[in-house]
Amino acid sequence: MIDTGRRTFLKGAGAAGAVALGAGSATATESLPLDDELDLTDGIEEGLAVVDPDASVSGLADRIAGLDTDAATRAFEVLPLIYLRAPGPVLREVARLDGVRYVAANRDLEYFNEDIAAETGVNSARAEQGVDGSGVHVAVIDSGVAATHPDLVVENNYQWSGNPLGSPTLWVPAHDLDTDELGHGTHCSGTVAGQGDVDGGMAPGAALTGYSTGAAVSVLKSAAAFDHLLANHSDVVDVVSNSYGAASGEDFDPSIPLNVATKTAFDRGLLSVFAAGNDGPSANTLNDYAKAPWVLGVAATDDDRNVTDFSSRGRPGGAHDRSTALANGTGIYRPGVAAPGNLVNSTMSPGDALQATAPDADPFYAAISGTSMACPAVSGIAALMLDAAGDDAAPLDVIRTIEATADDAGHEPYQTGAGFVDADAAVARAADSDWA
Known part of the structure; x- marks a missing residue:
């Protein structure tokens, strides 16, 4: 992370090259393990599902993709994660699947030698x-x-x-x-x-x-x-x-x-x-x-x-x-x-x-x-x-x-x-x- 004040790049040098910020909580929504940054209405949302380490990541990815014609997924190779794009209401179904621990929004983050x-x-x-x-x-x-x-x-x-x-x-x-x-x-x-x-x-x-x-x-x-x-x-x-x-x-x-x-x-x-x-x-x-x-x-x-x-x-x-x-x-x-x-x-x-x-x-x-x-x-x-x-x-x-x-x-x-x-x-x- 580099700084101009608090949220941009070079202290005292203006906001050149600023990138989007990504704060916010990751608390459960409606008693389901859903990031509260997710929009659960009709729009298409982009997120990552965290799955149990002993679950089949590729199998769960296929199940999520089968929940809706507008749902699409990609299973990670090593990490117990699935990238997904799906309508907001479908995310509730994703969060209820056995083996899914949490569904996170794809938040934007912030780029945060005198010798x-x-x-x-x-x-x-x-x-x-x-x-x-x-x-x-x-x-x-x-x-x-x-x-x-x-x-x-x-x-x-x-x-x-x-x-x-x-x-x-x-x-x-x-x-x-x-x-x-x-x-x-x-x-x-x-x-x-x-x-x-x-x-x-x-x-x-x-x-x-x-x-x-x-x-x-x-x-x-x-x-x-x-x-x-x-x-x-x-x-x-x-x-x-x-x-x-x-x-x-x-x-x-x-x-x-x-x-x-x-x-x-x-x-x-x-x-x-x-x-x-x-x-x-x-x-x-x-x-x-x-x-x-x-x-x-x-x-x-x-x-x-x-x-x-x-x-x-x-x-x-x-x-x-x-x-x-x-x-x-x-x-x-x-x-x-x-x-x-x-x-x-x-x-x-x-x-x-x-x-x-x-x-x-x-x-x-x-x-x-x-x-x-x-x-x-x-x-x-x-x-x-x-x-x-x-x-x-x-x-x-x-x-x-x-x-x-x-x-x-x-x-x-x-x-x-x-x-x-x-x-x-x-x-x-x-x-x-x-x-x-």
């Missing part, structure tokens, strides 16, 4: 431990990535095809093309693994896979990216960086599609890192997907470690203990850690929309702000830790160690979680297999 490597201790960690992220693979789900950028090496580059009920498939290989008209995803990818001499990424040796959702991200696109990733690259990808979401004061709901996706990824050994959101400074504004206890949420500070006004906050006095939340399947209402997110300089193509909001002497770089910029910094630090550990660690090992080594910057846990990330200390513990 970030020096500020976070990355330079020291790389020098002392001799790591650069080699052997580690990071996936970035975002607006796209410029595989043509001189300081980026992209191993896999996928672009959304825009037709979930037909062909071609949901994700089309884009190879060495520039799939990013906005610049947001290219900027985040550069913070993870950019190879520039001056404003390089945290882990320049890490491999990159990009999923281009385009200028507007939605629940469908991001969940489908996780599904494709788990079906095709779960054996090589270690970290998934997500600088988007929907900030709200709602309670954590493990049954909504993206929380199901990140839990499935977690169970398969993939660490998901999420931006905390750009709805601060008010409390109880955390990204809904950063509340999952198996996810590492990242707040934003300036270079002096002051939490930024735009960085979303959790709940003061709320549930902040990760172990308890994991044991009970409940939410954690604080970020994991904080990292710099104010005027971060990273990769961007000359023609990208966000380039116009941040003019720079170097047309292949731009400085923009947001928790979107803090998130990939921590994703890159996680890659350094896995490199130091020989890629032998569970996601929870990395999360707990990043939190345990964070510096107390004088903020409350609901603001910045465990504190300001300390890459030097975290990578040193990973190198010794001294996991928290």
Whole structure:
């Protein structure tokens, strides 16, 4: 998530490239497990059905498609999810089917380096431990990535095809093309693994896979990216960086599609890192997907470690203990850690929309702000830790160690979680297999 104030892109730079917002509750409607954003009248609605893990996803997809001549479905490959389009009244029938746990609306979401490597201790960690992220693979789900950028090496580059009920498939290989008209995803990818001499990424040796959702991200696109990733690259990808979401004061709901996706990824050994959101400074504004206890949420500070006004906050006095939340399947209402997110300089193509909001002497770089910029910094630090550990660690090992080594910057846990990330200390513990 990047910020101009709270809900647009670059602090103080106007609203160029703004995308639709996606807040709102996910409570049951009419005692049925239906998202209250769904219109249950005669119009055609677009949503995702979450099904029981032991149910037949394809079988349920066929049953839903058979409920009405205007109903159409697509079963996900790995995740227990079904994309559907159907008349509003039919959704009540879908919610009553055995094996259907929840029917969610396809909400629109929001895209939420001063030298970030020096500020976070990355330079020291790389020098002392001799790591650069080699052997580690990071996936970035975002607006796209410029595989043509001189300081980026992209191993896999996928672009959304825009037709979930037909062909071609949901994700089309884009190879060495520039799939990013906005610049947001290219900027985040550069913070993870950019190879520039001056404003390089945290882990320049890490491999990159990009999923281009385009200028507007939605629940469908991001969940489908996780599904494709788990079906095709779960054996090589270690970290998934997500600088988007929907900030709200709602309670954590493990049954909504993206929380199901990140839990499935977690169970398969993939660490998901999420931006905390750009709805601060008010409390109880955390990204809904950063509340999952198996996810590492990242707040934003300036270079002096002051939490930024735009960085979303959790709940003061709320549930902040990760172990308890994991044991009970409940939410954690604080970020994991904080990292710099104010005027971060990273990769961007000359023609990208966000380039116009941040003019720079170097047309292949731009400085923009947001928790979107803090998130990939921590994703890159996680890659350094896995490199130091020989890629032998569970996601929870990395999360707990990043939190345990964070510096107390004088903020409350609901603001910045465990504190300001300390890459030097975290990578040193990973190198010794001294996991928290």
